[in-house]
Amino acid sequence: MSPKITTELLKQLRQVMKSPKYVQEPVQAYILPSGDAHQSEYIAPCDCRRAFISGFDGSAGTAIVTEQHAAMWTDGRYFLQAAHQMDNNWTLMKMGLKDTPTQEDWLVSVLPEGSKVGVDPFIFPADQWKRMSKALRSAGHDLVPVKENLIDTIWTECPPRPCKPLIVLDLSYTGVSWRDKIVALRSKMAERKVLWFVVTALDEVAWLFNLRGSDVEYNPVFFAYAVIGMNTIRLFIDGDRMMDPAVREHLQLDSTLEPEFKIQVMPYGSILSELQAVGAGLSPKEKVWLSDKASYALTEAIPKAYRYLTPYTPICIAKAVKNASETEGMRRAHIKDAVALCELFNWLEKEVPKGTVTEIIAADKAEEFRSQQKDFVELSFATISSTGPNGAIIHYKPVPETNRTLSVNEIYLLDSGAQYKDGTTDVTRTMHFGTPSAYEKECFTYVLKGHIAVSAAIFPNGTKGHLLDSFARSALWDCGLDYLHGTGHGVGSFLNVHEGPCGISYKTFADEPLEAGMIVSDEPGYYEDGSFGIRIENVVLVIPAETKYNFKNRGSLTFEPLTLVPIQTKMIDVNLLTQKECNWVNDYHQKCREVIGAELERQGRHEALRWLIQETEPLIRVQ
């Protein structure tokens, strides 16, 4: 990976930052967040402005360019990647380390007195605007909206915004019709006494209407907004995709409907003016509900007194608790996914010793096996196929320049997943195709102990996921090891592989309590820069637990792994496991054998079945 040369681009950006053509007054700094107008984590190529200007294309990062400086804030997953992808014009700001300044503090320290800091108000979330604006103002600077995105003015070859056909999801997948979802949403709106709800997140629009798209790679979403009133439904979407008869029928666009279920289709670009019209027509006490992460531009369209902002929308929370149809779909998807991985690992065991399998070949092979499964749509994120030192780059994606050959001497880490019409998967396994060292096994075993500690945890109803994060670290901490990322994230149901409002992380305190039916990942790791990476990840379903005393009828929860792929026993130092942990591994492998074994049998994949049987031999612990 050689860094992108950005000298000329930065020069151009600094010119437009002063150009009266684009800014009312010159801005001394310009902030480039990661997201798009929907605050998406994964974005379309036309929205990859931060990557365009800096070269750094990780999923999280904020760039700030001033007249003298260019700085990039990103988190522990991306320290190595960002350092590799950016040239000397850029300073890397490692978030989470003690001495790293916040963006606000840094701006205040470098800006000349009375500066203007520009930002695209369509991309900047309202909650961040508030924080940033306050910090700048108290230091004598101003945060100002710059209507035209300044990167777009210098990005001559910016690709067009995608506008791909939609997929209709029927009731057997979603469990609830879009009409019933609207009814439930309106009842939440009535509870909070709001008259309007603005749907800004792409996955929330998709979930609400039981539609999927492919405008953004890996995320089955489409560019759209929706504004739901007590008697109206407005869907803002471009292109001829509303001409598709299946979509028209699904949305009943041509049927005679009760007016409150009649969907008005409007151009994507008209959201701001329509929202401004809604805002202008409000009477006192009439409120409009928005996510506090909605863009500053849309939030400002509603006069302050009429806004009702919450960190999580009712759609976000409803979407996180999977119903029976969704849960069953997720189970099916994970069984198919495990079949593909058994095929892959069986194939790797044979091929790796020949020295012909690169990271890219392995990733492609994983996709090939997945694509053979029923209802496969696409991958759910860029496959992290990494061997040896590349494994320490937490969100690594192999490219020709970095592509290593798998060998019997290095640890191989594969973090991958897929979108099936019935569910989304995300699984990490760390394998050795030769003989791992004692140290590698030791580290792997601590990570496994952390994985089990979370997966087997029992906790009272109402517990937030962040309270479980330290369980995943305890065994590592005891030996002076740690990892610089959270332990788990919410997973969508044939939707985004990362979704709120729940998760397991030391960083998130605003998460909603875990509830039966929520689905999260459990993925502790350990990374040794320049040497190897280890991560063990299952997607797990929150289920009721049975305990001796049941929390005085408050009830309790635990996790059930949906991912059923063997954890390589060769990497485990059995003597470091307790008997309970050893039993967990054996029970888990027994379940893999039964469930995935039956499916491999059914699909006639006998060689992969033999591999599965061999990989799920029970561990025996010497007392």
Place this chain on the structure above:
Amino acid sequence: MSPKITTELLKQLRQVMKSPKYVQEPVQAYILPSGDAHQSEYIAPCDCRRAFISGFDGSAGTAIVTEQHAAMWTDGRYFLQAAHQMDNNWTLMKMGLKDTPTQEDWLVSVLPEGSKVGVDPFIFPADQWKRMSKALRSAGHDLVPVKENLIDTIWTECPPRPCKPLIVLDLSYTGVSWRDKIVALRSKMAERKVLWFVVTALDEVAWLFNLRGSDVEYNPVFFAYAVIGMNTIRLFIDGDRMMDPAVREHLQLDSTLEPEFKIQVMPYGSILSELQAVGAGLSPKEKVWLSDKASYALTEAIPKAYRYLTPYTPICIAKAVKNASETEGMRRAHIKDAVALCELFNWLEKEVPKGTVTEIIAADKAEEFRSQQKDFVELSFATISSTGPNGAIIHYKPVPETNRTLSVNEIYLLDSGAQYKDGTTDVTRTMHFGTPSAYEKECFTYVLKGHIAVSAAIFPNGTKGHLLDSFARSALWDCGLDYLHGTGHGVGSFLNVHEGPCGISYKTFADEPLEAGMIVSDEPGYYEDGSFGIRIENVVLVIPAETKYNFKNRGSLTFEPLTLVPIQTKMIDVNLLTQKECNWVNDYHQKCREVIGAELERQGRHEALRWLIQETEPLIRVQ
């Protein structure tokens, strides 16, 4: 405990809420927080206004009185106590339970349109003002400051504000002179570019000037404010205590000093006008640093643009990290405290079977033994001496109406501590003087496992205490048990027994990272309403840990127990402990024997020494 009859008082309060003598416009609700003008947790009798109006005298709780309703918000420690102390005029709002409304939501649900909600601006913290005011405004109501405290207008027998003599602490106790503390504070002020710092918390004033008082029971503090400029020191304090020659010499009030260390003594009541004068004299960019928990009245004295507010002040943070003199003092205090408790428990073992020892007698006896120790000043909080069902009232204090006799059939819980001139103690032990049931032992052992999990935890430098809270609960959770309070709080050095900015709680996310030298409590528990309470509490010192891999030189921390009092082995079901936990108990008891044994020997307390030896016999675990 019979409830306080409040019908007449509430009637009077509702009258003054409408009286033009006290309010510009009638207020439809009046909020009564717990604290005093310094946001103290423990308050002087003249400040116990919430207890006066409601009867509920726990340390935490907020009352709100409207024309129709009277409601009290308190946390899990006080659910039972509040229910017992309040009459039917009051509704108990159980904080932390899912269905309990917030104060804001409740107000919005009960108030008539366009209401005014009154509050004493001297008592209401600025951060709460902001939150409450915003929530009320968005629902069409107003939060208004009512200058005269409305309770004071109806509280005819309100006691006067205490004004007791001061204690001078010399360098052997404090380790750092007040001048050096001022220098360090000014350097922090220079770092943040502020010109003034306002000290509002009583323990911060006491710590800064190396003075102690006794204006508030259990907390060695005195009513005062301080305003520190870059070249001036103003101390706002009443009474003739500044006439004390020892105090005058300590503060060098009569010496020829560099002007920047000359202390100007001013009347306590003049803080507001002085601060307003400071505020009026500021030039642009000149800032005044206040805690965001300072009162709304003082915060408003400084125009908004000149305020610099932080959740924790630099004094709060410096005070939390104990220096070598303070740590040694805390060690000495805990050794003396353990001697007193060995005497007490030895005495109880003999006396309880006679049936003559009540909770109050036991608490008095504990105080008597403590008072025999060198440098004893007073207790550090009201002794929780509780047997049987009273143990389930988490912050129980025995009074004649509830006073139970200790017996060989019930669990006894003693949570107590003292102020010594060299340190503050806080220890809980749970004992059975007969034969505990298998269930009682089971619960005790889970609590012990949680206590050990925190005490023996190893974690990287920079970890916040709240990340350790779940370790204390894991063993309880596995069986469906939990406790409704945090696991630990910061402990002062001959100062408040509860202090910030660190702690171990699922509730606090704003805590500062744990650092070597900080001192916190480790006190998980289990409570069975109507039956018994169990809690095991040590005060522990944060110390560097040695680990195999040392977090890539980030360094690691663990805890060292300062409390050295035997944990009753009779209550332990050894078979529920792991070998590691069993070793922890045996090592701990070995240290108790060595350190406390030597002191008991030195003090010639041979009977208590024999008790200690017997109570610290090693546990043997059957494999």
